[in-house]
Amino acid sequence: MPGFLRRLFAPRWQHPDAKVRCQAASRLDPARPEQRQALETLCLDAEDSVRQAALARIDSPETLLELLTRQPELTEIRQRLIVLLSSQGGGIDLTRRLRIVEGLDDRLLLSRVALEGDNQQLRLAAVARLTEEEDLIEQACDNGIAAVRHAAATRVTSEAGLQRLAQQARRDRQVMRQARERLNRLRTDAASLAHARAQREALLAKLETHARAPWEPLYAGRYRHLVREWEALDDLPGTEQERRFQEACLRCRKVISDHEAREHAIAETDRRREQAAEARESLLEALEESLAGLPRGDRLTGQDIASLRAQKVLLANRWQALSDLHVTDETLRRRYDTVLKDYDAVLDAWERLQAHVADIEQALKDKDTERLQASVAACHWPGTLPPTPLLARAQQWLAGREEPAEEALEARLERFSQDLAQLETLLDRGAFKGASRLHQSLRHRADTLPAASLRPHQATLKRLGARLAELRDWRGFVAGPKREQLCQAIDQLADDRAIADAELDRRHRQLVRDWKGLGDAAASRELSERFRHASDRIHERLAPWRERQASERQRNLEARSALCEQLEALLDTPAADADPDALRRIRDQAREEWRRHSPVPREQAQAIGRRFGRIRFALQGLIDQRAKEVADAKRRLIEEAQALIERPSSPDERAEHAKRLQQRWRELGRAPRGEEQTLWREFRAACDQIFAMREAQRDDRAQRTRQRLDEMQALIDRLDAWQPARHADGQVLEQAIAQVAALEPLPSGRRTEGMRRRWSGIVRTRRERLARLAVVEEIQQWQACRPLLDAHLAADAACLAGGACEDVPLDPELGLSDEMRRAHEQRNASRRDPLSPQEVAEGLARLRVHLSLLALGRISQHDEPLRLAIQVERLNEGLGRELSRAEEVRIVLRNLLATGPVSPEQWEREVGEFDSLLTRLTRLPPP
Incomplete structure (x- = not known):
């Protein structure tokens, strides 16, 4: 279809002419779906008039919201929504509007509805949907409903927002007051929070410093004190602070645990050392007891020497094993050396005797007295040891007697009685080995003693022998199953090929020790051979390992x-x-x-x-x-610290010296155990006293500082309430300035800076007022001279009119100053030698401009050259000393009195301006 026909048959709302579309929009019915869709299209039209006409036909907020979503930049849609939701152009019920507002997210739309809504509930719903603090502040300041203002103000939480609210909410004093209260509370909370954070940060710094410090006697106590202070703080720590706290606590606990571990290790070492000392002492006692028992016997046999050698080997091995682990006490070492010396003496005597046994036996057999005597003498047998059976026979042969003498018999019986008592003691203690050896010795000696002499001891010997047999039977009863178990265990150990060599050796040694520990209890040849055979198999198996060992x-x-x-x-x-x-x-x-x-x-x-x-x-x-x-060096440090307390110096110097002493204390190292803590407590007490004195001085200094600040504040308040009434009151200001100078120097800080700014402002305003009072007093004195000026003006008029130029007399009651008297005389002289009217007019104009500069008044354009000239003169005159405004006013008024003669017409032109300027100069600033 051609374009002309398409335009001819197209709907009017699609017409290219905006006016036609506008008319079509006013005729469309929104109740009909196809026309409502056309209206929605026109609502998004490019022309403003078409959009407004289409929007005026739509009464559905939902449709408008959908259109606004499609074209959010169109302000007409938002304006139409505001009209509908605020109930300014439609009959939408409140429930529907509330539901729509509760689903809105548009800031501008919500703000307009909250400001223009026809219902308080609607406005509150709109305010509840606002999230930006800027919008809430606007509602709290400009909304016409108090409840809406309060609801919006309640949701303002930031410090900047509350400050704006306190300054701009002049419509509602309650909102302003609440905003100020919340702002002050917020600032107080922020200050408290900042103080708490600073306190927590300082505590955290102390804890971290403590974590890096080495251990000392009060380390754990300080750590617990710092943790309690941390937990006592009211505020919650930040994530970083909590992390640092946990890390510092871990380091502190590690230092404490390391020290406790060292102390525990030291205690365990001491305990083991004591156990080793007890084991050494028990071994020494056993060998000493064996050596001490040798002289009590009648005869010394090879069995006694073999037992003594076994004990010595056990003692040496065990002693060396313990010495590898712990240092031997010097007393025990001396005892050990003594025991070894005694043992060596016995063994040497035994070996010498064994070397001459064959000679002695042959001499006894041959009954060769000389050879026997030489062989016995070569043995050098100690007199403290009992002789061997062979040596006893030889000695008896040499003595020429077969039976002992009566005295020797009594000594042997006495020794026999003592050994019976010793045997009973050993049986009471359960010492089977010692008791068995002693019983065997007693039985042997009983065979050599006469029956009649031995009869009183026979019953005791029999009874003790029965007890020894009972003890042997009991040991055999216990040891029989034990030997069988040991044989089974060593057979299994020898057959076990999976066990490691080291473990095999350890368990083999343990089994051997257990077997030897049974002694001869329940011993049998079969079990011994069985045990020895298994042990030999283990020895063969361990041979390569032993070589490596x-x-x-x-x-x-x-x-x-x-x-x-x-x-x-x-x-x-x-x-x-x-x-x-x-x-x-x-x-x-x-x-x-x-x-x-x-x-x-x-x-x-x-x-x-x-x-x-x-x-x-x-x-x-x-x-x-x-x-x-x-320890001696630390005692000297303690004495130095105690002497430092009495030293006549400042607490700060003493504290610094104490810190150096603490550094030297740490560098010295530790004193002996037991003394370190005592010395540290004394030194710490002295240092604490020194630091307490410094803190007391600081507190006193802070108190004096606060007192000076309070005096400064009181002086500021007093001077702020004082207003000078005359220029002579400047002495009060100078006295106050002198008092402030006496209070200096004040401590630095926000309070001091604030007081100084306030003091400077007060001094500046009071000086300005005193300067204005001085000007007022000068003008008041000029007013008192006004009759004299009027007399001069009258005399000037008469003189200029052609009359007599007479002098104006001076009234003594006026009390003029010398300068004004000279000006009066100069005025009288000017009538006798008058200046030209132009010069007089120029002088008056110059004085008027000068006075205008002093009064900060306006100057006309044609007086601008005079103003510049006067300012140059003022600068030149102020090179030596700058004149005050009162002095300049006095000079101007003196020159005004001296200027003449002035015609009435000239004075009439200038007097009004002079009076106006003088009136302005008499105005004082507000108090």
């Missing part, structure tokens, strides 16, 4: 020897200022290294162990010596 022991021996050499080099040349803590660490590390290089060959173990024990003893002595020196 031997090479490892040799390496350990070399490492221990090198360690001993290093420690000996340290002890040979110790540093004069060696730190005892460093020496303690060396000692502990040496002990750990010694334990790590274990075991060593058995034949060298005792010698290297004694060497290391002597080194550790010497090192401990060096540690104790250095710790004692540290």
Whole structure:
């Protein structure tokens, strides 16, 4: 279809002419769906008039909201929505409008509805949908309904918003008052929060500093105190603060746990050392008891020597094992050396005797007295030991008697009685081995003693023998099943091929110790052979492993020897200022290294162990010596700190000196255990007293500072309420300025700065008022001279009119100053030698402009050259000293009195301006 026909038959609302579309829009019925769609299309038309005409036909807010979503930049749609929702152009019920408003998100639309709605509930619903604080402030300030203003003001929470609300909500004083209260409360809360955060930050800094500090006796107490202070704070910490707090707590707990672990390790070491000392002492007592029991017997046999050798081997092995772990006490070491010396003496005597046994037996057989005597003498048998049976026979042969003498018999009986008592004691204690050996010795001696002499002891010996047999039976009853179990265990161990060599050796040794521990209780040849056979199988299996152990022991021996050499080099040349803590660490590390290089060959173990024990003893002595020196140095620091309290110096200097003493205390190291805490408490008490004195001085200084601030505030308030009434009151201001100067220097801070600004403003306003009062007083004095000026004007008029030029007399009651008197005389002289009218007019104009400059009045354009000239003159005159306004006014008024003669016409032209300027100068600023 051609374009003309298409335009001819097209609907009018699609006409290209905007006026036609506008008319069509007014005729479309929105109730009909096809026309409503046309209206919606016209609502988005490019022409404003068409859009407005179409929108006027739509009464459905939902349709308009949909159109607004499609074209949000069209203000006509939003305006139509405002009209409909505010009930300005439609009959939409309130419920429907409320439902529509509660679903809106458009800020402008909600703000307009809240301001223009016809119902309070509608406005409250619109305000409830507003989220921007700017819109809420607008509603709180400009809304016409008080409830809506209050609802909007309640939702303003920021400090800037509340401040704007307090300044702009002049329509509602309640809103303004509540905004101020909330603003003050918010600022107070912010200040409290800032103070709490600062307090928490300071506490956190202390905790972090404490976490980095080394341990000291009060470390744990300070940590708990800081944690309690942290938990006592009311505010909640931030995430970063909580993280830092937890990290600092972890570091503090680590320091405390490390110290507790060290203390526990030290206590455990002490406990083990005590156990080792007890074990050493028990072994020594056993060997000492065996050595002491030898002289009590009648005869010394090979069994006694074998038992003594076994005890010595057990003592040496156990002693060396304990010495590898713990330093031997010097007393025990001396006892051990004494026991070994006694043992060596017995063994030496026994070996000498064994070397001459064959000679003695042959001499007895041959009855060769000389040879027997030489052989016995060569044995050098100690008199403290009982003789062996062979030696006793030889001695009896040499003595020429077969029976002992009567005195010897009594001594043997006495010794026999004592040994019976000892045997009963051993049976009471359950010491089977010792009791068995002693009982056997008693039975042997009983066979050699006469029956008649032995009869009183026979019953006791029989009774004790029965007790010993009962103890042997009981041991056999217990030991029988135990031996069977040990045989089964060692057979299983020998057949177990999965077990490691080290574990095999450990368990084999334990089984052997348990077997030996049973002694001869329930012993049988079959079980012994069975146990020995299994043990030999294990020994064959462990042979390669033992070779490796031997090479490892040799390496350990070399490492221990090198360690001993290093420690000996340290002890040979110790540093004069060696730190005892460093020496303690060396000692502990040496002990750990010694334990790590274990075991060593058995034949060298005792010698290297004694060497290391002597080194550790010497090192401990060096540690104790250095710790004692540290303790003495710390006592001197305590004395210095206590003397510092009485020193006549400032608390700050004493506190700084105390800090240096604390630094020196930390650098010294630790004193001996038990003294460190005592010394630290004394030193800490003295330092606390010094710091308390500094805090007291600071508190006193702060109190004086607050007092000066209060005096300054009182002086400011007094001067603020004072207003000078005359220029002579300037003395009060100068006295106040002198008082302020006496209060200086004031502490820096916001309060001080605020007071200084206020003080400067008050002084400036009071000086300005005093200057204005001085001007007023000058003008008042001029007013008193006004009759004299009028007389001069009358005399000037008469003189200029051609009359007599007479002088004006001066009234003494006027009390003029010298300057005004000279001006009066100059005025009288000007009539006798008058100036030209132009010069007089120029002088009056000059005085008027000068007075206008002083009064800050307006100057006409033609007087501008005079103004510039006068300002130049004022600058030139002020090079030496700047004149005050009162002095300049006095000069102008004096010159005004001296200027003449003035015609009535000239005066009439100028007097009004002069009076106006003088009136302006008499106005005082508001108080």
